[in-house]
Amino acid sequence: MEGLKVSDANLVVCVHPSKGHRVSEAVLRELSSHLFQFSEIFDGVLLAYDVNIVEKNAKILPGIHPYFGVRLKAKLLLFSPEPNMLLEARVVKLTPESIHVIVLGFASAVIIDEDIREEFDYRTKNGKEVYCSKVHRRHVIKVGTMIRFLVKSLDKEILHICGSLKPSNTGSIHWLDKDFEEISLIDRSGTKRERENEMKMQEHAVVGGKEISLGNGQIKKSKKRRLIEES
Known part of the structure; x- marks a missing residue:
């Protein structure tokens, strides 16, 4: 943080x-x-x-x-928080107009509705107030959720912070970190498939309209056949 x-x-x-x-x-x-x-x-x-x-x-x-x-x-x-810094906090209260959080267990912060991106929709689920993402159903903010938010302004004397959930890298920390891990896994698996495809392409070639293997055994046979034909 x-x-x-x-x-x-x-x-x-x-x-x-x-x-x-x-x-x-x-x-x-x-x-x-x-x-x-x-x-x-x-x-x-x-x-x-x-x-x-x-x-x-x-x-x-x-x-x-x-x-x-x-x-x-x-x-x-x-x-020492400053505007435009990313902070982490625990949600303690939700209303249709705001999200109230506590930073490091002692500093209070509030995010009002105009600073909550339109992706989030306030609703009551199983008798509890939540903010659910309309883009990612599993991205949910409720009481007890640890969130990452942007500092919009702060009053240092009373340690009160006004935050924002406008940036796409803000929201539930659990969902943000999990989503990042899934993207990393996809990138790694994609890279692995690319390497496998390259190896397969290197192991095969097309000669005279026919695909031949370029494995060690096939290379030796090809060399032997070429020597017979030349003699």
Whole structure:
């Protein structure tokens, strides 16, 4: 999925003097407070981190209430969606006017009817709301389906995304991946048949209006017959 990236960062975490005897705990707590929230510092949503404290001796920062500045190196997993990126999400609600999804379990997104391609038709099937493709009957979107959609716009502060199912490479991930595998199998089988046909053509030739085999045994016999005729 697009929008995920790993970044290396050099950070300084401010620790209250009362936490001076538990610096590592204070650092992890401070970083944890930024999880699943958009941060302008990181330019994304912090999903996970791996920390290595560089200096064990923290420096006192100037101020009325002095804090300790702890330097550390961190590897950060960030979620930074942008327009025109392809994201994956789980469907949580369907209506005739919209599809509601959750991205990575915390960010909400909605796809309204004008951004759903005409191929999909909303209907009730076995008492459940679904979006069925009129082109491919097995391409169905329902609650619980993992879909791939295009980011149309987003509000970073509240982590709300407006998506689109207009492109042909969007929809149910299960169907899209399965369809791609079937196309690959067809391509591979077609290539195999072409190679077999070429081998058959190489093994046979037409001489004097008659088809003869060009196998090793036939080549030897043909050479022997030609030598007899020439003598």
